[in-house]
Amino acid sequence: MDIQLDKKNPTEASIKITLSEADYQPKVEEKIREYRKKAQIKGFRPGKVPDSLIRKMYGKSILVDEVNQLLSSSLQNYIRENKINVLGEPLPRREDAASIDWDSKQDLSFTFDVGMAGDFEVKLDDLTIERPSVAVDDALLEETLDNLRKQFGQMTNPEGPAQEGDMFYGELKAEEGEFKHNGLLSPEDLTAETQKLFKGLKAGDSVSFDIKEAFANPSALATATGLNPEEADKLEGDFTFTVEKLNRREPAELNQELFDKIFGPGVVSSEEEFRIKVRETVQENYDREATRLANARIREALLSRTDIALPDDFLKRWLKATNEKITDKELEDEYPIFATDLRWSLIQNRIADTQEIKVDPKDVMEDVKDGIRQQFRQYGMGDEIEETLDSYATNYLQDKDGQNYMRVYNKLRSDKVLEAVRQKATLSENTVTAEEFRKQAQVN
Missing domain, CATH: 3.30.70.1050 (Trigger factor ribosome-binding domain)
Incomplete structure (x- = not known):
């Protein structure tokens, strides 16, 4: 040979x-x-x-x-x-x-x-990453508490007049033609001008509007009419909506019933403890999101500073050969995303090699078990599942010909790589408002 x-x-x-x-x-x-x-x-x-x-x-x-x-x-x-x-x-x-x-x-x-892949070097020195953080102040805490009370509140059907946050159930009917549909309509799905028509309405009231100008986007129109987007887009002319009833969610009381619904039976036993627990939970969530933002910026920074030549023509041939149904246009449109993900995978592999990062199979098993625990806790189950947890986790990891195992393995490996980079990088911490944080999160 x-x-x-x-x-x-x-x-x-x-x-x-x-x-x-x-x-x-x-x-x-x-x-x-x-x-x-x-x-x-x-x-x-x-x-x-x-x-x-x-x-x-x-x-x-x-x-x-x-x-x-x-x-x-x-x-x-x-x-x-x-x-x-x-x-x-x-x-x-x-x-x-x-x-x-x-x-x-x-x-x-x-x-x-x-x-x-062409030869390349991943430089981790002089890497500065901005990591925004949010301090959970009293205003943010009260906003969160209001949202929780609404989320777990009781649905009522007052006669009216309508208040901010109310939703309307009724009949949407074309003034010319046979179309009519009974369903729920949310003012948030309407344009600002159309929302004004719904202020103060009560059961039995009707409003008319141009269907093309009333809704904020095609998806909202499709939801309100019960049609798919293509069919909804064909509607035109004036329509009348007649209110049959108002749907209003009355905020839940800050009592033990609410505490148990959110954190589980007996975890907190007073409003003071509840407020402390909510603040801690919100802070943990923002801290976790801040790390996610920092990781996204690490990825962006390393991609921009690491030049990796790829065999683009060959890879397109390979993608075409292994995905016979993909069209030439789809290939051209999707290839840049594929190439970026491939470069990032190569960068992670190089960092894992140079930093000697490994994932123990035991870590994979424990990660899956933690995920299963969280799912069962949502249904009020706790220690009683521990005896069967190993069996659940093993079955999951063996499913799909080992693909589940590799997915969890790669996730843990990626987490370790990003942690190693964060340890070497300079993290520039800056405190921002919750609103500013959300804007930055949307960008990344």
Whole structure:
């Protein structure tokens, strides 16, 4: 066997594998003997079928299978032993395979195109990342408490007049035509001008508006009419909405029932403890989001300062070969996103190697178990699930042919990589308002 690497440039190469008869024929003969022992052909006793008949019936298919298996293992071994950083998968030159004369005893040559990442260096020095933080002041605490009271409040149907936050149930009907639909309408889905028409309405009142100008966006129009966006877009003209009832959520009282609903039975037992717990929870959530923002900025910074050449033409060919349904336009539109994600993956791999970052399988198991615990706690279950937790986690990790395991493994590895970068980077902390924080979070 002869294997030759032809490196065209830093990101593209070809690997030519030439097999002699001595490389593949012993395996072929072994398979023919196995077929002979098992073959059941009319007119011959089991195990007594002549070799010549086996070769005539199965010889070529056996030869092709054995050569393909030998090619695959030889190619992967060569790539691994020579530490070639292959991107995607090697693409066989189909014209080489098509020209093979399988009936002649000859050397067989096959060529595979491969793509590689260009050499690059990840610099972690002089890296400054801005990490915004939010101090949960009294105003933010009261805003959160108001939202919680509304979220867990009781739904009522007052006669009216309507107040801010009320929703309307009624009939939406075209003034000309047959369209009508009974459903819920939220003022938030309406334009500012149309919202004014709904102020102070009560059950039995009606308002009219131009359907094209009334709603803030096509999605809101589709929801209000019960149609899909395409059908809703065809509606036009004046429509009348008649209020049948108001839906108002009365804020929940700050009492033990609310405390138990939010944090679980007996976790807090007074309004003072509840306020402290809410403040702590909100602060933890903002701190977690601040870390997420910092991680997003680390990714952006490292991508911008790390130049990695990719074999773009090869990768597009590979994506096309492995995704037959993808159109040329979809490929061109989606490739920049794919290339960015690929560069980030290469950067993470390099950092993991240089920083000797590893993930213990035990960590994968514990992460999954923690996630399952949180899910069960939402249903009021606690310590009683511990005995079956290992079984739940194992089944999850083994599901989907191990894809779940790799997803959790990669997540933990990514977390460790980002933590390592944060330890080396300079984090510029700045305190912002909750509103400013939300704006920054939307950008990232």
